[in-house]
Amino acid sequence: MRYRLIQPLAFLLSCFSLGNATAAEVQVAVAANFTAPIQAIAKDFEKDTGHKLVAVYGATGQFYTQIKNGAPFEVFLSADDTTPAKLEKEGDAVPGSRFTYAIGTLVLWSAQDGYVDTKGEVLKTGQYKHLSIANPKTAPYGLAATQVLDKLGLASAVKPKLVEGQNITQALQFVSSGNAELGFVALSQVYKDGKITSGSAWIVPADMHEPIKQDALILKKGEANPAAQALVDYLKGPKAAEVIKSYGYQL
Structure with missing residues (x-):
């Protein structure tokens, strides 16, 4: 009887050990x-x-x-x-x-509520001092941001205002910290379960840059x-x- 009681436990322990071994x-x-x-x-x-x-x-x-x-x-x-x-x-x-x-989806985002309108017209006002993007040479979202600016005819106008992050996380940090009033970041960084988590944003139409x-x-x-x-x-x-x-x- 004792053997029959112990056997299932031994079997389970052996399976557990095997699972750990293959992890x-x-x-x-x-x-x-x-x-x-x-x-x-x-x-x-x-x-x-x-x-x-x-x-x-x-x-x-x-x-x-x-x-x-x-x-x-x-x-x-x-x-x-x-x-x-x-x-x-x-x-x-x-x-x-x-x-x-x-x-991925590109978004123009500001930590300030109401700062970015739903069509991105804020880009054309020129009333901001800094626009954050990721380095377009190493970060695809940064490259997409430059394509959007080119398509809007704003590349030259905003060039003196650009602040480049080494990656998209740093680009977001520039905006989050207030060092830039707005910036192009990944939607995933400011979005969860169907809504923007904070601040204000313009979700950039997919046809404005390469996929x-x-x-x-x-x-x-x-x-x-x-x-x-x-x-x-x-x-x-x-x-x-x-x-x-x-x-x-x-x-």
Whole structure:
């Protein structure tokens, strides 16, 4: 009788030990605009798979340089589709692992209520001292911002007012701190569950700039890591999709 009572417990303990043995850690380079969503996704990912996600946030162009210089990233969540495609072509990624995990939205935002109108006409008034954008050479959202300014015919007029952040997080910080009255940032940074979380904003129409297709892929360093494949699979699943859409991204 004693053996029969202990056997189920021993079986459960052996399964628990096996689960721990197969759990792994994945090093992920994450575009700064996707900080909040991946933090939310990571909690469910770790709970559902047992794997641990370790993220570093920054500008896509800077990540490219770091990856080429041997940074230990295993999965890359880019803010564009051209950089992952380039890494794939250059042999730095697992072939066939690249996919679009989100399509980003650009927004003109101010921390002040009522400062930005719903059509972005505030840009044409010129009554602001500083306009924050991310570095267009390394951050796709910064590049999209310059395309919008070009389309509006304002590039030359606002050039003396531009304040560039190294990435989209720093561009947001300039506006949040009041160092810039307004700025072009990612909608995901100021949006949650169908509404702008604070301040005032103009959601830029998608046809005013090139699509911000954000691709992910498994890098060569993650080829043998089961947690890397698990994360990519999880990002394609319904739980992750729900989180991604809640931050204003398209799928």
